[in-house]
Amino acid sequence: MASLDDPGEVREGFLCPLCLKDLQSFYQLQTHYEEEHSGEDHDVKGQIKSLVQKAKKAKNRLLKREGDDRAESGTQGYESFSYGGVDPYMWEPQELGAVRSHLSDFKKHRAARIDHYVVEVNKLIIRLEKLTAFDRTNAESAKIRAIEKSVVPWVNDQDVPFCPDCGNKFSIRNRRHHCRLCGSIMCKKCMELISLPLANKLTSASKDSLSSHTSPSQSPNSVHGSRRGSISSVSSVSSVLDEKDDDRIRCCTHCKGTLLKREQQIDEKEHIPDIVKLYEKLQLCMEKVDQKAPEYIRMATSLNYVEGTPATLIEQVGEGPQATGTIAKCSIWSAGETTYRLEHANDLRVEVQKVYELIDALSKKILTLGLNQDPPPHPNTLRLQRMIRYSATLFVQEKLLGLMSLPTQEQFEELKKRKEEMERKKMLEKQASLESQRRLEERRSDLPSRANGEVVYLRRGSAPLRKAEGWLPLSGGQGQSEDLDPLLQQIHNITSFIKQAKAAGRTDEVRTLQENLRQLQDEYDQQQTEKAIELSRKQAEEEDLQREQLQRLCEREWEREREQFQAASLHTRTRSLDFREIRPFQLEPSTEPCTHLAHALDLGSSPVQSSATPKTPSPSSALEPIRVWPGPPALGQEFLPQSTMSQQREVPSLNPFEEEDSSSPTAEVSTSPHAAEPSCGPPSHILKEYNPFEEEEEEVAVAGNPFTNSNSPAPNPFSEEDERPVPGNPFEEATCTNPFEMDSDSGPEGEEPIEEELLLQQIDNIKAYIFDAKQCGRLDEVEVLTENLRELKRTLAKQKGGSDWPLGR
Amino acid sequence: MNVVLAVKQYISKMIEDSGPGMKVLLMDKETTGIVSMVYTQSEILQKEVYLFERIDSANREVMKHLKAICFLRPTKENVDYLIQELRRPKYSIYFIYFSNVISKSDVKSLAEADEQEVVAEVQEFYGDYIAVNPHLFSLNILGCCQGRNWDPAQLSRTTQGLTALLLSLKKCPMIRYQLSSEAAKRLAECVKQVITKEYELFEFRRTEVPPLLLILDRCDDAITPLLNQWTYQAMVHELLGINNNRIDLSRVPGISKDLREVVLSAENDEFYANNMYLNFAEIGSNIKNLMEDFQKKKPKEQQKLESIADMKAFVENYPQFKKMSGTVSKHVTVVGELSRLVGERNLLEVSEVEQELACQNDHSSALQNVKRLLQNPKVTECDAARLVMLYALHYERHSSNSLPGLMMDLRNKGVSEKYRKLVSAVVEYGGKRVRGSDLFSPKDAVAITKQFLKGLKGIENVYTQHQPFLHETLDHLIKGKLKENLYPYLGPSTLRDRPQDIIVFVIGGATYEEALTVYNLNRTTPGVRIVLGGTTVHNTKSLLKIQDRSGEEKGGEVTVLANSTAVAWAPPELYVKRAPDVSAVSSVLLKT
Secondary structure (H helix, E strand, O other): OHHHHHHHHOOOOEEEEOOOOOOOOOHHHHHHHHHHHHOOOOOHHHHHHHHHHHHHHHHHHHHHHHHHHHHHHHHHHOOOOOOOOHHHHOOOOOOOEEEEOOHHHHHHHHHHHHHHHHHHHHHHHHHHHHHHHOOOOOOHHHHHHHHHHOOOOOOOOOHOEEEEOOOOOOOOOOOEEEEEEOOOOEOOOOEEEEHHHHHHHHHHHHHHHHOOOOOOOOOOOOOEOOOOOOOOOOHHHHHHHHOOOOEEEEEOHHHHHHHHHHHHHHHHOOOOOHHHHHHHHHHHHHHHHHHHHHHHHHHHEEEEOOOOOHHHHHHHHHHOHHHHHHHHHHHHHOOHHHHHHHHHHHHHHHHHHHHHHHHHHHHHHHHOOOOOOOOOOOOHHHHHHHHHHHHHHHHHHHHHHOOOOOOOOHHHHHHHHHHHHHHHHHHHHHHHHHHHHHHOOOOOOOOOOHHHHHHHHHHHHOOEEEEEOHHHHHHHOOOOOOOOOOOHHHHHHHHHHHHHHHHHOHHHHHHHHHHHHHHHHHHHHHHHHHHHHHHHHHHHHHHHHHHHHHHHHHHHHHHHHHHHHOOOOOOOOOOOHHHHHHHHHHHOOOHHHHHHHHHHOOOOOOOOHHHHOOOOOOOHHHHHHHHHHOOOHHHHHHHHHHHHHHHHHHOOOOOOOHHHHHHOOOHOOOOOOEEEEEEOHHHHHHHHOOOOOOHHHHHHOOOOOOOOOOOOOOOOOOOOOOOOOOOOOOHHHOOOOOOOOOOOOOHHHHHHHHHOOOOHHHHHHHHHHHHHHHHHHHHHHHHHHHHHHHHHHHHHHHHHHHHOOOOOO | OOOHHHHHHHHHHHHHHOOOOOEEEEEOHHHHHHHHHHHOHHHHHHOEEEEEEOOOOOOOOOOOOOOOEEEEEOOHHHHHHHEEEEHHHOOOOEEEEEEEOOHHHHHHHHHHOOOOOOOOEEEEEOOOEEEEEEEEEEEEOOOOOOOOOOOOHHHHHHHHHHHHHHHHHOOEEEEOOOOOOHHHHHHHHHHHHHHHHOOOOOOOOOHHHHHHEEEHHHHOOOOOOOOOOEEHHHHHHHHEEEEEEEEEOOOOOOHHOOOOOOOOOOOOOOHHHHOOOOOOHHHHHHHHHHHHHHHOOOOOOOOOOOOOOHHHHHHOHHHHHHHHHHHHHHHHHHHHHHHHHHHHHOOHHHHHHHHHHHOOOHHHHHHHHHHHHOOOOOHHHHHHHHHHHHHHOOOOOOOOOHHHHHHHHHHHHHOOOOHHHHHHHHHHHHOOOOOOOOOOOOOHHEEEEEHHHHHHOOOHHHHHHOOHHHHHHHHHHHOOOOOOOOOOOOOOHHHHHOEEEEEEEOOOOOOOOOOOOHHHHHOOOOOOOOEEOOEEEEHHHHHHHHHHHHHHHHHOOOOEEOOOOOOOOOOOHHHHOOOOOHHHHHHHHHHO
């Protein structure tokens, strides 16, 4: 591309081959040539002319392409074309900048320091051991003192007229006390005591750690030992009189400080906080998802695209520009369709979903850790918990949405049948084209890359016209992919004629032939483009057809489902293991996932665990209350969406979002574990675990019964959100940088982003239910639902008004 | 040469090296800004960094189950904080990274404080500057000089920042500086000194053509930061102010709570990335497109949702839709506010005269226009003072200079004394006496012909005639024509070939218009990569603030002002002559 924009480089292409004169364009070159060198060898002239024509063609194409790009750049951005330099955003990746380590230096200094420290600490510990080695409580105090003095030499009383810590003068009233660990002197005020249990703890721990590793961190407590000349020393006598606390060991603040530090270390070593245990599990789950999800997606894709046609569906998953590429891929997948069994995929799906539930439950657990403790946790702890929960939510949202659903068995069979037919047809076509290609390749080995380009071209449809840079310059001999094309044959013939003519030195003929060839090629180009367009149109038609069929299928299943439902038998479906599918499971007492979860959450007696036990009322009985309670309390609410959902469940949606939809109805009902208990009874408990967003709903529930009034028809699901970015909306957060702000103090609003997001989602869900209910003609349900919707919206509005989520967080 | 990437790689490496587990990132005030420019919160969350703490915050809890990554500037206070921290460790293990060279004695005192052996790593990672765009960095220092000379503290900070940049990009450059500026020479010498002292650090693989560091001084071109801008990024900075990628919209009338402060980052915001260098008119139409897209994606009416296919399509598009709704409302608000300000302050007219003052040499017409605008009540006092400043800078020595008359007009208009004083302050800062090169009348033949041709063709876009002086300097530099008597090399060796990797640093601050110029130069010049940096990124307000301060106190304390993203300049051919489509923009805005 550079050559087109920089005249200096283009020039290279327009040097007169005979006089090497630089001409700015091929027109000039041509005229120049005709004027200056017309008398010379014709052969050369012919060659040049063809060269020129080629160049002209290439240039036209390139220019056209550039034009396209430019147009695009207006809307799509600055990256799409360049003038020859490089956009700073496109600069090639660089290695990590310079670094310098001070670690060895640091370690050297530290080692020197630590040696000193360790010696000191060990000394103290040994003394402490000696001081506690005998039975202090029963020994005579004189004997104790003797032993104490033997452990460490005491400082002479006379040498210390003032307390070294507080500076007070020692006197008869203010007597001297000796530290049993280092022998130093201080006054009574400055004296510290070490209880025997603490001393034992320290000595035993350091024995352990000494035996296991030579950690420098052992800071022993040495008790100041014996007093020399205790009887003669006035202060000593008095101290004996005052203090009968021989079950404790006296020491100075310095030694005590060292010992306390040591104790802390021991404690920390032994203590693993709950949050760490939970977090480790969470991480394990996430790893599992990272392993399994790609595998599942591969399977699901292969199964879903049995037909190889629903390209539009892919398009919506992988956005925009990649879509064309996906079509190509999809035909590859479809080839491998038989390698995965549907049941297999279903199993995997359930497995992955369970892990997601686990992640959700674990992170929720982390979030609520210590909330009920009496001294509430430090704000930073809470912040940490919120952040972990937030990132887990992000994780689930991001990954779960990538999980497409599977076709049901019937759909699958049907798809398969159709697929087989199509495959057969396709195979035939492919074979034909492959053969022709091979033949072509053999014949035209001088243009090897052409064929490749062409294949891509065909498969991708018309889209990559401007992209496939590779084949542009080769346009001289395009379109060999189909041998049967008479145009192509013609082209081949002519090229071979040209060769012959050249060999024979018939330059005039070569020229005319080349002219012919060019026209033919142009014609062929055009045809090819048309074909590509045609192809893509056909594809689109096929898709439409298929979608229609899918829809019909759905409807049929709905019908069936409704019948079953009315018979009040909430059957468990075995085939489609959509996320929704889990609900039927849940309704059975002691379901598998429940225990699974409870198992995972074995830390402490959580409400989660207890919730696994209650029995579920039969669905039919659950449905009753709906009609009875106009502003349905949570219980009724729960089954309402359920009923609609069970119909919706049939929609073979490939959309991950819908799964979430279906999982969240439960959220409506289940308030916080405690709140839920009185109002909605056991079922919500059970369900609660399955709802990834349950706790966000708390607020809804707390805000009063959200489902009370209104009977507006289902409004536009979007009326709430457009143009009004919710500050806490995680999606929004993702779109803009959120330079975190250290100063912001951890307000309790941290959870709000998710909550609002959830509210919005909830609203959307309800709208979907309303729609479903309408379709089934259940007007009473519609009414109730619309009421709920209104309430929810109000809550949302309220929340928006009150929320202030600092961007910084 | 990508400065954003350079910093980002450092941060990623830190997090990576600390292994799995919950982590807390301990930073100081400046490194917080540095990190936040290259990483979003959610990005960093995914790497198990859940808490962000300031080393100087007293209220930190002991959390032994966390690993601490400390990213700190090697200042005395930080070392002291760190020593205290290590004496009583709050976290289980510490990975310490300094953003610049740290002295051996500091390392020693840290080591001696680490009695519990909690430190696992001590390194220097040279991410010591604010990376705004891949080709633009800033040090967020507002007011680095006292008069003509460096404030010593800022000189050392600037030297640190600049050497850190060189280290992070692994460049050991030859240095050229602007001769007319004493400050530029000082800085060049300081940088050279560091390179010599830390020669081991600066031993990189030799490239064929050594990189070049060019140090310039803002006072050589005081015009550029005084002009109104019409490209998105630059315009936002000029009218609203960008501070570490954040924009404060709290003064916008009727702003919703969520939009009080928005973040504009090219790294995460596709629309912004694609439009930051486009001019106001184009942005208007792109916003419109964005909105139409948005409208297309959202199901319009209830009826439209009746079919399952519709529902499905809607739900499938949901994530994108959500994401989009955030972007749409943000940009609609920002552009809406810009367009309101343009109308309210009569900026189209003002900008036209500004451009005339900056680019043309017709004294009488310029004077007339300035006078006319001073009578206009819609023109704010800042804009009025700015016009007079531009006039004063351009026609300082003109025979029929009528600055006193204009000053009278300013007084009559009721412009406060502060602004009137600033006029002379600016002339003193960037007047002819100070300038090393001629800002207004081109001297060499090529430039004259160019201007002549331009005159013949007519100006394509009155609002974007101005090309920053930096463009010419860099153009000459790239072509190897930059005069050595004006921009000498430091040291004996000179560059024989055309330079390839160029780092330009502007003492006193760069502008977004210049960043755009550099961006375009990068894109149009094969084989050349240019990175622009400044002590800050200026808009008119920040430039005047410095002048204000230096005028009053001659020195004193220096504010560290956070600044951010970069450039302002639209290719003229893209710009519609006369009215950028403000009315279209606002009508679009009204409709929604």
